[in-house]
Amino acid sequence: MDWGRAKNVLIYSFLLLNLILGYQLWMDVKEQASSNLDFTSLAENTQKAMDQKGIQVLAQIPRDTPELQKITYRYLNGDTEREPVKLAEPVDSKLIFSSKELINALKNSIPQIDNHRYDPLLSQDGVFVLHPLVEGEWPLFNVALELYYSNQKITGYRQSLIEVTPSGEKQKVLSASKALGTLIENFLPERSVVKDIQLGYYGQVFNSESQVAAPAWRFILENGEIYYVQGISGDVISPKTEK
Incomplete structure (x- = not known):
């Protein structure tokens, strides 16, 4: 076998592959920037x-x-300034980045959590913020479900349960x-x-x-x-x- 020739073929193949991948990356960045x-x-x-x-x-x-x-909503559990509820068993806070896993982990502990969406822009150190969804799609920004975490574990929550009526x-x-x-x-x-x-x-x-x-x-x-x-x-x- 001509090892020198084989080596050149491999080098040219890698160069061609890099060109293709580079072009694809450039197109993806261009498309994202455009959108x-x-x-x-x-x-x-x-x-x-x-x-x-x-x-x-x-x-x-x-x-x-x-x-x-428009909608009308009312609180089902009284005062909106409720005390945080401590979870019986802390949950891995990394699950906040996987909605399905988060819901599965907390659905038995937090009512209606499956009808909430995570809001990373309003969350802060120690608190994840989620909003209830109107018609299962549109977040109600006035109301927040707060998940408290420490040492990479969700340890408690504060929630205001609401009832929504179309208007x-x-x-x-x-x-x-x-x-x-x-x-x-x-x-x-x-x-x-x-x-x-x-x-x-x-x-x-x-x-x-x-x-x-x-x-x-x-x-x-x-x-x-x-x-x-x-x-x-x-x-x-x-x-x-x-x-």
Whole structure:
């Protein structure tokens, strides 16, 4: 066997393989960047305002505009400021990154956990945050299930059980691009960085047994500030001011 020739063939084969893999990686990165940073859905005035104010949008702009309706929800276990409940047997906190495993591990200990979604952007050291889902899909941002963890183990939780009732007729929600345009042109300060955009439910909280929430786009900035744009009326709400 001509070992020199065989060696050259192997070298050329590896070079060709690296070229193919490199091209595929470049295409994947290009496709991801295109999907995440596509501003063509934004109005021209909005794009100009972005440039003038130095605003960056690092999150993908959703294109879906489903038909949703307002909801009324009430708490089933009284006061929303409940004391944490300690788990009889701690659960591995790594399971938070696998929804199915997490639900299987905690479904016998935490009511309705199978109808919640993990919110990594609101979670912090020692606490994982999940929100209940309306119609099994849309997070209700007003309500949180908190999982407490220590030494890589979930040790307890705090939960407010709710009952949700649909209210009014379904309407097509405002597009994320229009909601974002309103924020960029009128509300966001200069050099803001938008890092997350998500559709769910949100409403101002009143001293009442029942609360009302409407479809809303949630925008989280890099500095931690949160803005909500009501999906039907287009009103803008900042939790810090509730205006």
